[in-house]
Structures are given as C-alpha cells and as structure tokens.
Amino acid sequence: MSTPAAASATPSALPVDNPLAAPSPLPFGLPPFADLTLEHCREALLAGMAAQRAEVTAITGSADPATFENTIVALERSGELLHRAQAVFYALASSNSSDRLREIEREVAPLSAAHSDALRLDPELFARIDAVHTSVHTSTHTAVQAGGQQEPHGLDAEAVRLVERYHLDFVLSGAQLDEAGRDELRELNQQLSALSTTFGQNLVVATEAAAVLVTDPAQLAGLSEAEVEAAGTAATERGREGYLLTLVLPSGQPAMAKLRDRELRRRLHEASVGRASGGEHDNGPVAARIAHLRAVRARLLGFDTHADLVAADQTAKTSAAVDELLGTLVPPSVTNARAEGEVLAELAAADGVELAAWDWAFYSEQVRRDRYAVDTAALRPWFELDRVLVDGVFHAARLLYGYTFTPRPDLPGYHPDVRVWEVADAAGEPVGLYLGDFYARDGKRGGAWMSSFVSQSRLLGTRPVVFNVLNVTRAAGDQPTLLTLDEVTTLFHEFGHTLHGLSSAVTYPRFSGTSVPRDFVEFPSQVNEMWALWPEVLDHYARHTQTDEPLGREVVAAIEAASLWGEGHGTLEYLAATLLDQAWHRITPDTVVDDPQAFEAAALEAAGVASDLVPPRYRTTYFQHVFAGGYAAGYYSYIWSEVLDADTVEWFRANGGLTRANGDRFRDELLARGGSVDPMDAFRAVVGHDPDPAPLLARRGLG
Known part of the structure; x- marks a missing residue:
C-alpha cells in the first residue's frame, strides 16, 4: 500500500517525549514552540505518515460495508499527528529556514508526495469512497422522486458536499487510473515534489544573494533616515560593510520610487528581475521541467493541459472562462499603461534621460506629488506598524464582526519576532488565536501570507490558530517601524485571510476557513483591504508618530483621486504574470522548452503584454506562487476574485458601510461557511445577485 521508500524511512511510533506526539496542552492547541526542535519535526512528519497509513488501512480492511461514518468521517479524523507536524514544519520552512531545515525538507518532500499518492491512488480506499458516493446519489435521486421529503442517506447538506468533494478530489488525483497509470502518476508526483522544493530553496538563496550593496551613502538620497538606518542594519547583520537593499518578492522594489541615483535604481531593478536566472541556483530549467511534468500528468488524467x-x-x-475574463482586460490595460508611459517619458526627458523600467516608479511618484499632491513616501509617519495593526486592522474587525484581540505575551511563537493575540467574539466567548510575524529576515521567503496551525472543526472540537507573515523592514534601534501605503494595504489584505480562518464554523476540517477554490480564496481578503482608507477605520489609526496629528481629509481625498493613476502599470504587470502562468501551463507533453527565458519572452509577446517598461510582476525564475506554491495555472484568481470583491464592496456601501449587520451577514453567509457550500451560492447569499464586473472595471479605470 505504501511505497518502499516511504516505509523504509518511516518509524513505527513517535517517542512520547516528542512535543508533537500529542495535542498541545497550550491554549487552543498552539504548538509548543519553546520545546520544539527541527529533529522533533522530522520525527513527527515521518511517524505521522506511518500513523495515517495505519488509519487508512483500518478503513480499507473493515469487513463492514462502506458508510459515511466508517469511511468519509474516518478519513476526516485521520492524520492528526501528520497535520500537526506539517503545520509547524512548513511554517518554519517558509519563515525561519536554515541549512538543516532545508536538508530535512529535501528528505521529506518525496516521502510526502509518496504518502499522498499512497492515499489518493489506493484502489481499495477509492472503492469505498465511490460506494458511499453512489449510495448518497442514489438516495438523493430517491428523495427527489419522493418530493424531497427525506434527506439523502440521512446526511445533512454539509455531509453530502463532503462526500462529493472527496470523490472529486480522488478522481482528479488519478484514483480511476489503472495500475500502470497509477505507477506513472506516482513517479511524476515524486519528481514534481522534489523540483518544487528545489525551486523554492533556490529562490530563497538567490534572493538573499541578489541584495544590492551600497558603499556610498550619498547614493541612498531619497530614502528616509529610518530607511537608510535599516539598510545599514541589514548590512551589519550579514557581516557586510555599507548598506544593503534587500529584495521583496515581486519585480518592483519599493525603494525604486524614492532613490534619486539612477544607476542605483538600475542595479536594484536588474538584481530583482535577474534573480535565480543563472549560475548554481538557476530556476529557469527547474521551472521548464516542472511545467513539462505537469503537462504529462494532466494528459494522463484526461485533460488537454494542466490549466484545464x-x-x-x-x-x-474552464480555461475558456479564464481566457474570456483576461481577454477583456488586456487591451484597456495596455492602452492605459502606454498613456502613463508617455507622461513619464516627458518627465524623464526633462532630466535628459530616456525612460527605462527602473525609472517608472520614480517618475510615477513625481506625478502623484505634482498632479495629485500625494507623496506616498511622505505618508509613512502616519502608518506606524503597531498602530495600523491594533487601531486599524483590529478596529475594522471589531466594527464589522465584534472581534476583540488581547495580547498573549505568555504564549511563545516560532521566532522571537512573532507575537500572539487571543481573539474573542462580541459576547466575550473565545474564538481562537492570531499570530503576527511581520519583519523581514534571512531564512524567510519574500511576500506575505496567511496560514493555520490549527483549523476550526466541530468534528474534531478544534478552534482556529492562524498566523500572518509579512516582510516589513525593521526600523533601526528603537525607532518606530513605518509602513508604506502598499504595506498597509497588504496587512489589511492578509488579515482578510485571517478573518476567513477565524470565522470558520464548519463541522468537517476539509471545509475549514480558506479551504475554498483557489479563484475564490482571495475574494474575502481583497474585500478586507478596502477598509484601509474608509474614514471610520483610517481616522482611528492614521496618526503622525511624533505629533499625533491625524492624516488630513484633503490628503485622503488626494489619495483617492490619484487611485486610478498607475492602474495601467499595475494591471498590466499583473496580467503579464497571469498570462505567463497560463502559457507555462498550456504547454503539451510534446512541447520542448530549451530556453526558458526565450519561452517567457515569446509568451508575453503572443499575449500582447510584452513591454520593456513594464516587466511581469513575477518572472519565471522567481514566480514562487506557481512553481513552488499552490497557484499553478491559478494566478488569474486574484483578478477573478476582484470581480467579486468590487461588487461586494459596492453592496457594503449601498447598505450602510461598516455596520455590524453587514459584517454579520458577510461572516455568517460566507466567511463562516468555508468550503461547505458552493462559493458562488455564498456570494449570492450576501449580495443578492450574480457577479457584476462593472464595479471592477470602474475601479481600475478600464470601463
């Protein structure tokens, strides 16, 4: 049943002194990080796989006919140790990596892939799932014929959906393949797991290596004193002399909007877009190999391409539906970006230079200052991290959902930077825990995200323990950490995912929190980021760190007036990345990609989004989302979700704004349901109609 590799590497039991051996005694099951080592994690991962295989063997070995309880519910209960270990280990792999952790990750990745295949490709297990599925559907048909007076097989709607989801999960994972097909799929999954691990580890190392060292402080003109100090601290921490400009994950680097030294802007830009594109950590061949193997796997599973x-x-x-949406956005985005570029080219020409990609953000910031009287860099003193978090993000959650957040400094995080809050509802009843890990550091991958250590489930009696990770530059010494407006938006966005996890009220863990389709998961978070500039939220947190002066209404009005400026560039760089993702995942098994960079250039040209001035938000070699994350052929989901988000924000606005009544409806009908209902039904339950793209087109100036 399990592969020889998995069996030989997996111990039969976990030592009782391993802190992961039993559910954590800490509040809400918070992992006992203070007692954990990487070796504990490794032991628990291996033992967890063995334990779940034993649990599944007990299911398939039962002499009793397959039922919802003895098969589907039993599967939901299985893997408790493995899930505990995975939650901890992969949080550390993303946020606190080290040489030893990467060794363990390389060891465990193929074993984990083999374990997953051992479950999903187990013919005896699928036979039982299929039997339950058939029984439920037969019972449903009988109930319909009887006038709908009986529930199918005695199951409620969530249970029926769980049966349907398990069946579909297994079918899409290859459960209906013959033995030869299952063997081929196992081998493909093994290779893909190893390659994705390699891609992610290459990117971490290459991004750290690509940081730009500056020895002359005069070159940093344009950065604030705090930013210069932070760059000095970054250099010192890495044992370098001078100042170090570290890289964030996307192509565009925040400092490029401020640096007056054009040559330094060029260096920073080229370091960013050239990451992991050569040498020992070249991700180009890795990405091409991943895309090829995904194409082979898709064909094996009966689909034309991985995107399908x-x-x-x-x-x-369908991929056709994705193409239809993207097709409506490309022409106006290209037109808007071209118009913006013409404005910026005039400003650059006045300085005696020809506009280049590394000049765009710098001159775009001038337009905001001159045309709209908005200097986004000058806004940072109003956006101190803790105040944005507590008086902004938490405040909005209290207004809409009645949630309160109490610091728990007595509870340990997985790194000294991590802080913990206990969350309660409007009645004071416990909801769960929230952890925040906000500062950039070595060993932490770029970007921002949300994940869970414990997922809510009535079946398991668990409440959520969720965490957010950002990559904000830490201020030097005891200076306050000031955010850019984009970082404020990111914090609100990621907390939207947190609210999805905290608000979950489902029975089965398969449906908990953000366990929804990839092209729906960004929707609640994109709604939440909209509250950052709403007066009842902004007025509560945007206070100057030295004078306590509120951010003036005229400034907010200018920000809103300027909001359409730059949408051409922003939409085009996003679409370029999205269409690049689609191109890689529309290849067939016969496609030969000898030169990944040439493939990328041709794909962008064919899609009509190639631009020397506007590079994709992510190029192939650092496209973490799709080659080492869960967004393969799914990066379109951000814009797909934004259609829902813009329509929903209009619903909030039309119904009184940030009221508890509106928040309760959004939580109860959508956030709380997770994946337990059809996501589009949940959307319609809130706004009362099918999605309307008009608000999105207006928001982005594309209408």
Whole structure:
C-alpha cells in the first residue's frame, strides 16, 4: 500500500517525549514552540505518515460495508499527528529556514508526495469512497422522486458536499487510473515534489544573494533616515560593510520610487528581475521541467493541459472562462499603461534621460506629488506598524464582526519576532488565536501570507490558530517601524485571510476557513483591504508618530483621486504574470522548452503584454506562487476574485458601510461557511445577485 521508500524511512511510533506526539496542552492547541526542535519535526512528519497509513488501512480492511461514518468521517479524523507536524514544519520552512531545515525538507518532500499518492491512488480506499458516493446519489435521486421529503442517506447538506468533494478530489488525483497509470502518476508526483522544493530553496538563496550593496551613502538620497538606518542594519547583520537593499518578492522594489541615483535604481531593478536566472541556483530549467511534468500528468488524467485540470476544480470551471475574463482586460490595460508611459517619458526627458523600467516608479511618484499632491513616501509617519495593526486592522474587525484581540505575551511563537493575540467574539466567548510575524529576515521567503496551525472543526472540537507573515523592514534601534501605503494595504489584505480562518464554523476540517477554490480564496481578503482608507477605520489609526496629528481629509481625498493613476502599470504587470502562468501551463507533453527565458519572452509577446517598461510582476525564475506554491495555472484568481470583491464592496456601501449587520451577514453567509457550500451560492447569499464586473472595471479605470 505504501511505497518502499516511504516505509523504509518511516518509524513505527513517535517517542512520547516528542512535543508533537500529542495535542498541545497550550491554549487552543498552539504548538509548543519553546520545546520544539527541527529533529522533533522530522520525527513527527515521518511517524505521522506511518500513523495515517495505519488509519487508512483500518478503513480499507473493515469487513463492514462502506458508510459515511466508517469511511468519509474516518478519513476526516485521520492524520492528526501528520497535520500537526506539517503545520509547524512548513511554517518554519517558509519563515525561519536554515541549512538543516532545508536538508530535512529535501528528505521529506518525496516521502510526502509518496504518502499522498499512497492515499489518493489506493484502489481499495477509492472503492469505498465511490460506494458511499453512489449510495448518497442514489438516495438523493430517491428523495427527489419522493418530493424531497427525506434527506439523502440521512446526511445533512454539509455531509453530502463532503462526500462529493472527496470523490472529486480522488478522481482528479488519478484514483480511476489503472495500475500502470497509477505507477506513472506516482513517479511524476515524486519528481514534481522534489523540483518544487528545489525551486523554492533556490529562490530563497538567490534572493538573499541578489541584495544590492551600497558603499556610498550619498547614493541612498531619497530614502528616509529610518530607511537608510535599516539598510545599514541589514548590512551589519550579514557581516557586510555599507548598506544593503534587500529584495521583496515581486519585480518592483519599493525603494525604486524614492532613490534619486539612477544607476542605483538600475542595479536594484536588474538584481530583482535577474534573480535565480543563472549560475548554481538557476530556476529557469527547474521551472521548464516542472511545467513539462505537469503537462504529462494532466494528459494522463484526461485533460488537454494542466490549466484545464486546474480550472475543472475552480469556480471558473474552464480555461475558456479564464481566457474570456483576461481577454477583456488586456487591451484597456495596455492602452492605459502606454498613456502613463508617455507622461513619464516627458518627465524623464526633462532630466535628459530616456525612460527605462527602473525609472517608472520614480517618475510615477513625481506625478502623484505634482498632479495629485500625494507623496506616498511622505505618508509613512502616519502608518506606524503597531498602530495600523491594533487601531486599524483590529478596529475594522471589531466594527464589522465584534472581534476583540488581547495580547498573549505568555504564549511563545516560532521566532522571537512573532507575537500572539487571543481573539474573542462580541459576547466575550473565545474564538481562537492570531499570530503576527511581520519583519523581514534571512531564512524567510519574500511576500506575505496567511496560514493555520490549527483549523476550526466541530468534528474534531478544534478552534482556529492562524498566523500572518509579512516582510516589513525593521526600523533601526528603537525607532518606530513605518509602513508604506502598499504595506498597509497588504496587512489589511492578509488579515482578510485571517478573518476567513477565524470565522470558520464548519463541522468537517476539509471545509475549514480558506479551504475554498483557489479563484475564490482571495475574494474575502481583497474585500478586507478596502477598509484601509474608509474614514471610520483610517481616522482611528492614521496618526503622525511624533505629533499625533491625524492624516488630513484633503490628503485622503488626494489619495483617492490619484487611485486610478498607475492602474495601467499595475494591471498590466499583473496580467503579464497571469498570462505567463497560463502559457507555462498550456504547454503539451510534446512541447520542448530549451530556453526558458526565450519561452517567457515569446509568451508575453503572443499575449500582447510584452513591454520593456513594464516587466511581469513575477518572472519565471522567481514566480514562487506557481512553481513552488499552490497557484499553478491559478494566478488569474486574484483578478477573478476582484470581480467579486468590487461588487461586494459596492453592496457594503449601498447598505450602510461598516455596520455590524453587514459584517454579520458577510461572516455568517460566507466567511463562516468555508468550503461547505458552493462559493458562488455564498456570494449570492450576501449580495443578492450574480457577479457584476462593472464595479471592477470602474475601479481600475478600464470601463
């Protein structure tokens, strides 16, 4: 049943002194990080796989006919140790990596892939799931014929959906393949797991190596004193002399909007877009190999391309539907970006230079200052991290949902930077825990995200323990950490995912929190980021760190007036990355990609989004989302979700704004439901109609 590799590497039991051996005694099951070592994690991962295989063997070995309880619910209960270990280990792998951790990750990745295949490709297990699925559908048909007076097989709607989801999960994972097909799929999954691990580890190392060292402080003109000090601290921490400009994950680097030294802007830009594109950590061949193997796997599973395989389990349903949306956005985005570029080219010409990609953000910031009287860099003193978090993000959650957040300094995080809050509802009843890990550091991958250590489930009696990770530059010494407006938006966005996890009220862990289709998961978070500039939220947190002066209404009005400026660039760089993702995942098994960079250039040209001035938000070699994350052929989901988000924000606005009544409806009908209902039904339950793209087109100036 399990592969020889998995069996030989997996101990039969976990030592009782391993802190992961039993559920954590800490509040809400918070992992006991103070007692954990990497070796504990490794032991628990290996033992957890063995334990779950034993649990599944007990299911398939039962002499009793397959039922919802003895098969589907038993599967939901299985893997408790493995899930505990995975939650801890992969949080550390993303946020606190080290040489030893990467060794363990390389060891465990193929074993984990083999374990997953051992479950999903187990013919005896699928036979039982299929039997329950058939029974439920037969019972449903009988109930319909009887006038709908009986529930199918005695199951409620969530249980029926769970049966349907398990069946679809297994079918899309290859459960209906013959033995030869299952063997081929196992081998493909093994290779893909190893390659994705390599891609992610290459990117971490290459991004750290690509940081730009500056020895002359005069070159940093344009950065604030705090930013210069932070760059000095970054250099010192890495044992370098001078100042170090570290890289964030996207192509565009925040400092490029401020640096007056054009040559330094060029160096920073080229370091960013050239990451992991050569040498020992070249991700180009790795990405090409991943895309090829995904194409082979999709064909094996009966789909033309990997993109078609992915779309089948999303709200989009088909690649054609994705193409239709993207096709409506490309022409106006290109037109808007070209118009913006003409304005910026005039400003650059006045300085005696020809506009280049590394000049765009710098001159765009001038337009905001001159045309709209908005200097986003000058806004940072109003956006101190803790105040944005507590008086902004938490405040909005209290207004809408009645949530309160109490610091728990007595509870340990996985790194000294991590802080913990206990969350309660409007009645004072406990909800769960929230952890925040906000500062950039070595060993932490770029970007921002949310994940869970414990997922809510009535079946398991668990409440949520969720965490956010950002990569904000830490201020030097005891100076306050000041955010850019984009970082404020990011914090609100990621906390939207947190609210999805905290608000979960489902029975089965398969449906908890953000366990929804990829092209729906960004929707609640994109709604939450909209509250950052709403007066009842902004007025509560945007106070100058030295004078306590509120951010003036005229400044907010200017920000809103300027909001359409730059949408051409922003939309085009996003679409370029999205269409690049689609191009890689529309290849067939016969496609030969000898030169990944040439493939990328041709794909962008064919899609009509190639631009020397506007590079994709992510180029192939650092496209973490799709080659080492869960967004393969799914990066379109951000814009797909934004259609829902813009429509929903208009619903909030039309119904009184940030009221508890509106918040309760959004939480109860959508956030709380997780994946337990059809996501589009949840959307319609809130706004009362099918999605309307008009608000999104207006928001982005594309209408």
